[in-house]
Amino acid sequence: MVFSARFRQPAALGWLLPVFALACGSELEPKRPSNVKAALAPELATVMQVTWHTDEPTIGYVEYGPTAAMEWSSPMEDTPATEHSVTLLGLHADTAYSFRVVTWDGDDAGASEIASFRSGALPSGLPAFTATGGDFDDFVAVPLRGDPAAVVVLDPSGAIVWYHLDESGLDVLRARISDDGRSVLYNRTDVSADSTEDSAIVRVALDGSGETPLPVPFLAHDFLELDDGAFAALVVDERDGVRGDAIVEVTPGGDLTTVWSTWDAFDPADEPGDGENGAWTYANSLAQSGSDGAYYVGLQNFSSVLKIPAGGGDPEWVLGSTAATLDFADGATPFTRQSGIVRFGASDLFVLDNDGEASRLVQYSLDVDGEQQAIELRSYVATPSVQVGDIGGLVRLDSGAVVISWGDAGRIEAVDKAFAPLWGLRADGEARLGYHDVAGSLYPTGSQVRTPAAPETDEESP
Amino acid sequence: MRALRFVSTLSLVTATALPAFAGGGYFSGTKGARAAGRGGAFTAKADDLSAVAFNPAGLAHIGTTLIQVGNRFSYNSHSYTRAPTLDWGGAQDSGGIPRYVEFDEVDNGEPWQLLDPLLGITTNFGLKDWQFALAAYAPAGVSKEEYPVEGGQRYMMVSREAQILNYSLSAAWKLRELFGVGASLQWIAVPKLKYSLIIDGDPFDGAGGNGVSSDYDIHATTEGKDFFTFNAVIGGWYRPAPFLELGLSAQVVPADITTSSTLSVQPLDPDTVRGGITLRRGTEEANDVDVSFPLPMTFRAGARYRHLDGEKELFDVELDLTYETWSRVDQFSLDSRGLVAYVQENPVNVGNIMIDKQWQDTLTVALGGDFNVVPERFTARAGVYFETAVADDAYANIDFAGGNFTGFALGGSAFFDKFEIALAYEFRGMSTVSVSEGDARVYVEAPGSLCTEPYTDPDACNAAYLGQPGPVVNAGTYDAYSHMASLDVLYRF
Numbered sequence: 001m002v003f004s005a006r007f008r009q010p011a012a013l014g015w016l017l018p019v020f021a022l023a024c025g026s027e028l029e030p031k032r033p034s035n036v037k038a039a040l041a042p043e044l045a046t047v048m049q050v051t052w053h054t055d056e057p058t059i060g061y062v063e064y065g066p067t068a069a070m071e072w073s074s075p076m077e078d079t080p081a082t083e084h085s086v087t088l089l090g091l092h093a094d095t096a097y098s099f100r101v102v103t104w105d106g107d108d109a110g111a112s113e114i115a116s117f118r119s120g121a122l123p124s125g126l127p128a129f130t131a132t133g134g135d136f137d138d139f140v141a142v143p144l145r146g147d148p149a150a151v152v153v154l155d156p157s158g159a160i161v162w163y164h165l166d167e168s169g170l171d172v173l174r175a176r177i178s179d180d181g182r183s184v185l186y187n188r189t190d191v192s193a194d195s196t197e198d199s200a201i202v203r204v205a206l207d208g209s210g211e212t213p214l215p216v217p218f219l220a221h222d223f224l225e226l227d228d229g230a231f232a233a234l235v236v237d238e239r240d241g242v243r244g245d246a247i248v249e250v251t252p253g254g255d256l257t258t259v260w261s262t263w264d265a266f267d268p269a270d271e272p273g274d275g276e277n278g279a280w281t282y283a284n285s286l287a288q289s290g291s292d293g294a295y296y297v298g299l300q301n302f303s304s305v306l307k308i309p310a311g312g313g314d315p316e317w318v319l320g321s322t323a324a325t326l327d328f329a330d331g332a333t334p335f336t337r338q339s340g341i342v343r344f345g346a347s348d349l350f351v352l353d354n355d356g357e358a359s360r361l362v363q364y365s366l367d368v369d370g371e372q373q374a375i376e377l378r379s380y381v382a383t384p385s386v387q388v389g390d391i392g393g394l395v396r397l398d399s400g401a402v403v404i405s406w407g408d409a410g411r412i413e414a415v416d417k418a419f420a421p422l423w424g425l426r427a428d429g430e431a432r433l434g435y436h437d438v439a440g441s442l443y444p445t446g447s448q449v450r451t452p453a454a455p456e457t458d459e460e461s462p
Numbered sequence: 463m464r465a466l467r468f469v470s471t472l473s474l475v476t477a478t479a480l481p482a483f484a485g486g487g488y489f490s491g492t493k494g495a496r497a498a499g500r501g502g503a504f505t506a507k508a509d510d511l512s513a514v515a516f517n518p519a520g521l522a523h524i525g526t527t528l529i530q531v532g533n534r535f536s537y538n539s540h541s542y543t544r545a546p547t548l549d550w551g552g553a554q555d556s557g558g559i560p561r562y563v564e565f566d567e568v569d570n571g572e573p574w575q576l577l578d579p580l581l582g583i584t585t586n587f588g589l590k591d592w593q594f595a596l597a598a599y600a601p602a603g604v605s606k607e608e609y610p611v612e613g614g615q616r617y618m619m620v621s622r623e624a625q626i627l628n629y630s631l632s633a634a635w636k637l638r639e640l641f642g643v644g645a646s647l648q649w650i651a652v653p654k655l656k657y658s659l660i661i662d663g664d665p666f667d668g669a670g671g672n673g674v675s676s677d678y679d680i681h682a683t684t685e686g687k688d689f690f691t692f693n694a695v696i697g698g699w700y701r702p703a704p705f706l707e708l709g710l711s712a713q714v715v716p717a718d719i720t721t722s723s724t725l726s727v728q729p730l731d732p733d734t735v736r737g738g739i740t741l742r743r744g745t746e747e748a749n750d751v752d753v754s755f756p757l758p759m760t761f762r763a764g765a766r767y768r769h770l771d772g773e774k775e776l777f778d779v780e781l782d783l784t785y786e787t788w789s790r791v792d793q794f795s796l797d798s799r800g801l802v803a804y805v806q807e808n809p810v811n812v813g814n815i816m817i818d819k820q821w822q823d824t825l826t827v828a829l830g831g832d833f834n835v836v837p838e839r840f841t842a843r844a845g846v847y848f849e850t851a852v853a854d855d856a857y858a859n860i861d862f863a864g865g866n867f868t869g870f871a872l873g874g875s876a877f878f879d880k881f882e883i884a885l886a887y888e889f890r891g892m893s894t895v896s897v898s899e900g901d902a903r904v905y906v907e908a909p910g911s912l913c914t915e916p917y918t919d920p921d922a923c924n925a926a927y928l929g930q931p932g933p934v935v936n937a938g939t940y941d942a943y944s945h946m947a948s949l950d951v952l953y954r955f
Contacts, residue, residue, distance in 0.1 A: 061559060073559045102548070102562040104926075107900025108937075109548045111562050441557075 031110035033060065033084070033101045038117040041087065041208030045120025046161050048088040049207070050074075052101045052112065055082065062086050064099035068114070073102075075443045080105075087207040089442040090139070092159045093122040122160055126150065127410070127431040129158030136414050136423035138397070139442055141184055142405060143172040143434030145391075151175045151186045151204070153442065154412070158425045162442070164204045164211070170196065173221050173391060174435040181444035182206055187233070189219035191284075191390070195236040195243070201250070206442060216250050221391060222286040222435060232295065234283045237261045242268050243275075245283035247295055247308065260312035262299065271322050273301035274337075284390055285435075289343035298341045298351075300390065303334070305341055305351065317368050319349070326368060332376035335362060339407065340394040340435065349374070350402060352392040358385035359392055361404055361419065380419040382406055393435035405436040412436065486824050486852045486867055487758060487788045488624075491890050493602040494580055495532055495948035499873020499886035500830030501845020503780040505764030506699060506709030507832075510952060511582040514597045514630040517697035517711035517762065518644030521593040522636035527585040530597075532884075532950030534578035538604045539944070540570040542860045544614030545899055545937035550926035551672030560926070563674050565614030565938070568860075572606040580950065582630075593644075595632040600625075604944070607861070611681060611730070615860040616660040617673060617906045617935035620681065622861055625654040628693075641700040650691040655721045655753065657794070657861070658683035660730070661815075661907040662932075663739070663805055673906045673933025678805065679730040680739065682815075682907075684753050684796055686723025693717050693757065705768050713760040716790065720754040725796070725812070727803060740804045741812070751812075752797045756790040758823075766831075779831040788821040788852045803909070810910035818904060820857045821864070824850045830871070841875045843886075851895075856903040858895050863942035865895040873948075882952040891943040897936065904936035 033052040041047035050062050057080035063070040074086045084101075091097065097119065101112040125148050136156050144150040149172045153162035166172050168188050176185045183206060189199035199219035204211040216223075216233050223233035229252045237246040237258075244262040262281040275282050285298035293310030304320025319326040321334060328334050336355035343349055349364045362379040386409035393405035400417030410427035427433070494512030497504035504512060508520020511530040548560035582597025608621040629651065634644030664678035697711030726749065729735035741749045766780040798812040830845020846869065853864025873886030908931075913923035917930055927933055 063562065073557070076559055100562075104548050104560075105900070108898050109546050109562060111546060 031056075031058075031103060031105060031108050033058075033103050033110060033112050036101050036112045036115065038088075038099065038115070040120055042210075044162070044208040045122060046091040046093050046163070047206070047208050048091060048097075048117060048119065049085060050088060050099065050101065051083070051085045053083055054103055054105075054110075056105050057082055058084075058103040058105045058110070060084055060086075060101055060103035062088060062099055062101055064088055064097050066092070066095055066097055068098055070098050070100065070114075076104075089206060090155060090161045091119045092155075092161065093119055095119050122163065123148075123165060126152065126160055126163060127427040127429050129154055129160070129425045129427050131156065131158040131423065131425055133414075133421065133423035138403075138438045138440050140403065140412055140425070140436050140438055141175040141177050142393075142412065142436035143175045143186060145171055145173070145407075145432040145434055146430075151184055153184065154425060156423065162206060166202070168198070170199065172434060174223060174393075176223075176225060176437040177439040177442075178203065179225050179227075181439070181441070185223075185225060187216075187219050187221075187223055188213065189221075191220055191236075195220075195238070201231055201233065214250060214252070214254055216248065216256065220245055221284040224286055224288055232259070232286065232288075234286050234297070237263060238278075239263060241278050242280045243278050244268075244281050245297075245299070247286065247297065247312075260295070260308045264312070265306075265315055266323060271302065273299070273322060274303070275301035284339055285341045287341050287343050289345075296341055296343045296349075298338050300337050300339065303336045303338065305338065305349065307343075317366075317372075319364075319366065319374050325372065326366065327373040329371070329373045329375040332364065332374055333362070333379070339388055339390060339392040340405070342394045342396045342402075344396050348377075350394050350396060352388065352394055352404065353379075354388060354392070357387055358382075359388045359406065361394065361402060361415070363419075378419050380415055382409075382411065382413060383421075386411065391434050393433075395436065395438045397438060403436070403438050405433050407433050407435075486826070486849045486864075487786065487791070487821065488862060489602050490538065490604050490863075490944055491534075491536070491602050491869065491888050491946050492871070493534065493578075493599060493948075494530075495873060495884035495886040495950035496843070496875065498534070498888050498946065498948045499843035499845065499871050499884070500780065500832065501828050501847045501869060501871040501888070502784075502826070503764065503782045503828040503830035503845050503847070505697075505711055505762040505782045505784075506707045506766035506780050507764075507778065508697075508699070508709060510950075511580065511584055511595060511597050513634075513644070513697075514582065514595050514632045514646045515599075515601075515628075515695060515713075517699065517709050517764075518595075518632045518646045518695055519634050519636075519642040519697040519699050519711070520709065521584055521595050521632055521634035521644055522591065522642040524584055524593055525586060526954050527583070529583050529953045530580065530950055532580040532948060534575075534580075534602070534946055534948040536575045536578065536604070536944050536946040537573050538570060538575060538607075538942075539573055540604075540607060540860065540863055540942040541567055541940070542609075542615050543567040543939045544935075545897075545939075547673065547899060547933070547937070548926070549672075549674040550924055551676070551933065552674060561674075568609045568613035568615050571608040571610075575605055578602070578605070584632075591636050591638075593634045595630070595634075595646075597628075597630045597632070599628055599630070601628055609860065611660070614938070616679075617662075618659060618859050618904060619861045620658045620660060621656070622658070623654060623656040625652065627651045627653070630695075639701055641698065643698045644696070646695040648693040648695065650693055650717070650719065650757075652688045652691070652719055652721060654685070654687060655719075655723070656683065656685040657753070659817075659907065661727075661909060663727070663729070663735075663803065663810060663910060664908070673935050677731065677734045680735075681728045681730055683726045683728075684723045684751060685726075686721035686751075686753055688719055688721040691717050691719050691757075695760075697762075704770060707766040707768060709762070709764040709766070711760075711762045713758075716759055717757045718754050719757060720752055723751050723753045723796075724749045725751045725798065725801065735805055737806060741801050742804060743800050743802070748801060751799065751801065753794070754797075755794045756792075758786045758788045758790055760787075761785045774837060775832075775834065776837075777831060777833040779829070782826070782828040784826040784828070786824045786826075789823045791819045791821040793818050793820075805910075812909055815907055815909065817859075817861075817907075818857060819859070820854060820903070821852050822854060824852050826850070839877055841877075843873045843875075844871060846870045855895055855897040856901050858897050858902070858936055858940055859904060860936075860940070863892045863940065865892040865940065865942075867892050880954050882950075882954070884948075884950040884952065886946075886948040888946040888948070889943070890946065892941065895940040897938065899934050899937040902934040902937040904934060905931040906933055906935050908932055
């Protein structure tokens, strides 16, 4: 035992204390983590790895932010340990951040001293985005089509907070945040007349630890991640020089099963569609809704949307201009050469309609059991209007808001459930976007980052 | 007649402090300038009115009529810095991540205590070898402490104030200069006892309360009085040789002070608890409660060396041991006798609010003495003491400084014919007390919590605090010290 004398006294009395103040005393020592280090993740200028050591097993997290308030935090670790590593996501490029490690040993809290790091610079060639409106807190993962082909994650301010350049020479059309929240998924493909066997669904870890391609020959525009870790994807099903489409399911090990083909349901002689140069059905959008396992497929050259039962078979219904089993109710405007689709709830169908010069978001209510018709509920045209081309994506949020990727126009926009504009991003230059995904957090499912305010940074647009 | 006038004067005395003459726990330092100047080493000497509490038998040394009037002025610093914590109770508002919360140091906002009186008379009524005394005094203590209502200590205490007055009637008898015995009967009056803290009154918080902040933080204040508690002190001294004197005394009545009080509860954020909070017993509005806190028993022993020149005492040195049974103080308790608080029409049983103390017995060692610098003109005195901690660190609390205390004192008396002017300065400092969250055992008071013993129901208790009533609120670092100056005027005739 160390005997010490310690009182906090006016200085004038300090000389007396050693004489009279013999007692046991100790200052409460915070359980500070030690050996705290921050380093950029491999090949990612906007992801930091923070490591630290604690003498006793603890769990912890990292507070960080561009100001001393450090408004963001990583998720709390799940398992007590003495050696720790945490990935910081959502960082702006070339920006100074403050951070500290916070620990918890089950009883006592500890924290490191506040330190700082600076994120790196973005690769050249990535566009900058300008945000309008502010009522939006989520992150958007979206492909950048063209050169360089890439997938980026944008924060509400329009900053690129994560990126991956695809150097395969193929196109990137669809991006998704994986269900486990740890990766970005995208399709590497070619949907021109020269579809490729080298296409793949690629998984890229958000922490920068690498990419894992899953070969899926002849991938078309869209794919889904299924509950069991498998994927469902649209692929080109070309027969006798006529390019139809199929839905395939791909196991994590790469085994492919064809679930359904347009050749099973239609005959090009009877339903030729409006494609050219051998492009028959041109499936460009794939969706699921609910737990019945059914697929919803958009066939752009048919201007139709189909519901395919789980396991395949004849469509349960078709809405559109070709082979329709449902009618458009009086007053409803049919869609033409649609791109993104979203099925929600018992009746709602959201379609990105590409009729005419202006693409529009339209919401229908389907009555498939009674009147067998689609009632148009509302629609939305961007200001200024845009024509998205092949790819324009839709994501419906739990709040009822819909996030739209106006693909070829290089714009992303969120509207509320009444289709009133909330927020938007506009890419500079000629950037073309693919199908996007939206996530409330970049951290794994089950953990959430504190809702970040748009940081005030000294970042300059690249 | 003089005695009667003195009695009437006593009835006018009001005072502020907490009970006894020296020691820890509720008490702080030594009462009486002559005793204080010796660092409290006064059990064997006990030759002024302070003897009514130190050792009533010592009154027999006086042998004349003595009127003593005095006051103690003190500056009482008490500070606390709560240990950083994670706000598990508020994690749902921050994305599931508990914020790391640091707290500023808080200090006693009422450090000055200007009124701490002692007033009394002792006489032998002409009876040889007898001595009688009547005294009134505010026991040595820190009467008032106040801290920020938003401070890190607020779930322990926001403020307290005690006005306590002891009336003592004493008698002593001696057999020549060989030995003496004495006793004091004490009437303890408490005109005011006030204590306030913040409780988490969230009727919807089933997780054991929030130790950082709650929308339903409620400022609970109890204020009351108790005009009669009985106590007694007995004592004796023995002089086996002219140069050696031994003293023993004890306060032997296991008394509790129970005040008839009122309880008020005010939400910190009136906008959150719209309509306020109503207290009812049955269907009637009510706010009467009982607050009780135990008093310790005290045992003193002293040995005094007298350095004599003939029959005159040139100087003395006394060593005292004081043992106080603070282990009687398990908790401060508030018995609401069935009060129910209605928060937005949701009933919350107030129940019995127990502020856990779990104090322990203490031992004080004091060494002091007088030196007659100029016989019958000027006496100097000094003393030192060490006092063991009354509270285990786990139960450290801002309401009473509970750690080990060390003190020293310097003093002196000047004599002018029948008058003696006694002055003393005493410093008393607590060794820094630090307690971690893992060791701390004082929890937020959350009367409406559904998390009940054994506090392991994951549906009712916060997962971060399973096995305990809720978040601890007393972890941190405590410091306390006092500067005390006593001035007594003694008139002998």
